[in-house]
Amino acid sequence: MNLYMVLGVAREASDDEIKRAYKRLARRFHPNVNPGDADAARVYREVVEAFETLSHPERRRAYDSGAFSEVHVTASVAFEGFDFTQRADGSQASTFGDLFGEVMHARVRRQEPERGADLHERLALSFEQAMRGATVGIRLTRLEPCGPCAGRGAVAGPEVRCYACDGAGHVRGTRGHMVFARACSACGGGGTLRVHVCQACGGEGVGVRADIVPVDIPPGVRDATELTVPGQGHAGRRGGGPGDLRLAIHVESHRFFRRDGDDVVIDVPLAVHEAALGTRVPIPSPDGPVVFRVPPGTQSGQRFRVRERGIRFRHGQRGDLVVDVRIVLPSVIDERSKELLREFGTLQTDNVRAHFGELTLENGPRP
Ligand SMILES: [Zn+2]
Ligand SMILES: [Zn+2]
Incomplete structure (x- = not known):
């Protein structure tokens, strides 16, 4: 076991660096932060033990001089005041070698890549952005791959x-009363390593960073839906793939337009004479002003379609612009207008309430 590797520091690390590394690792693997996690508890004890030796000048000198390459010699010096005779599962550890075999096995297992978590964010879009699609910069605070180790959690260094296995190339295991040796999985039996735990990330391969990330919003996204952006979630640990970014979409309302499926609907007010006589009026459309041809005799509530001026989709098809006509009566205040309207009334031969049939007051309810 290399105590420097346990703390992820270089052999020439200062007392300060050792203390910092210890604090960081102790916080991560402390039993209070990892309740019920036996692996974390073991790693924690290992970190404490490495710190106890390396933070003590005499013990560190002795350790550096190689005076105790044997584990049990280290133990007599390093474990002063620590009770390591009890295993996590309560049974007696027969030797420190057994104990460490177990601890180290736990470390090796912890180093497997792990996919990053999905990141959930809210995104408000204007009506136009949702309709046409847009590239939006979104501020994200997320785990990103560690710079110094490029997300691998480990860096190359001296052998x-x-x-x-402490250089042996094999580790001892016990099954019942049998003691056997198996090839070390950490070094593949070679007994040496050229890879060190990255100091910047403590081997996790990730760090928290705030960033503005450009995200492509496809045209036609709907309000109250979720948009998944693959690979833009949290970075994976120890080289694992990233999670996804999941955006809860809110589309703001528009002062002219509203959405109906793939169509864009607009209310167009018309004056009485425009509706009756027909005309051409400029109206807003998603692509800018267009001319709307009002046919003579247009009724209030009538609906017209301007083809392919609605929501645009990635495959090129578009919805329509739907025009809902609303007839607005003029405010008749002056005598001249009233006179003209009365005269207009005498010319009107249409009975606009013909569908009621013949009504007489005698048939109605008594007041
Ligand atoms: Zn090994
Ligand atoms: Zn790193």
Whole structure:
């Protein structure tokens, strides 16, 4: 076991660096932060033990001089005041070698890549952005791959004795009363390692960063839906793939337009004479002003379609612009207008309430 590797620091690390590394790792693997996690508890004890030796000048000198390459010699010095005779499962550890074999096995297992978690964010879009699509910069605070180790959690360095087998190339295991040796999985039996735990990330391969990330919003996204952006979630640990970014979409309302499926609907007010006589009026459309041809005799509530002026989709098809006509009566205040309207009334031969049939007041309800 290499105590420097346990703390992820260089052999020439200062007392300060050792203390910092210890604090960081102790916080991560502390039993209070990882309740019920036996692996974390073991790693924690290992970190404490490495710190106890390396933070003590005499013990560190002795350790550096190689005076105790044997585990049981280290133990007599390093474990002063620590009770390591009890295993996590309560049974007696027969030797420190057994104990460490177990601890190190736990470390090796912890180093498997792990996919990053999905990141959930809200995104408000204007009506136009949702309709046409847009590239939006979104502020994200997320785990990103560690710079110094490029997310691998480990960096290349000088060749050192394997921490798992202490250079032997094999580790001892016990099954019942049988004691056997198996090839060390950390170094593949070679007994040496050239890979060190990255100091910047403590081997996790990730760090928290706030960033503005450009995200492509496809045209036609709907309000109250979720948009998944693959690979833009949290970075994976120890080289694992990233999670996805999941955006809860809110589309703001528009002062002219509203959405109906793939169509864009607009209310167009018309004056009485425009509706009756027909005309051409400029109206807003998603692509800018267009001319709307009002046919003579247009009724209030009538609906017209301007083809392919609605929501655009990635495959090129578009919805329509739907025009809902609303007839607005003029405010008749002056005598001249009233006179003209009365005269207009005498010319009107249409009975606009003909569908009621013949009504007489005698048939109605008594007041
Ligand atoms: Zn090994
Ligand atoms: Zn790193």
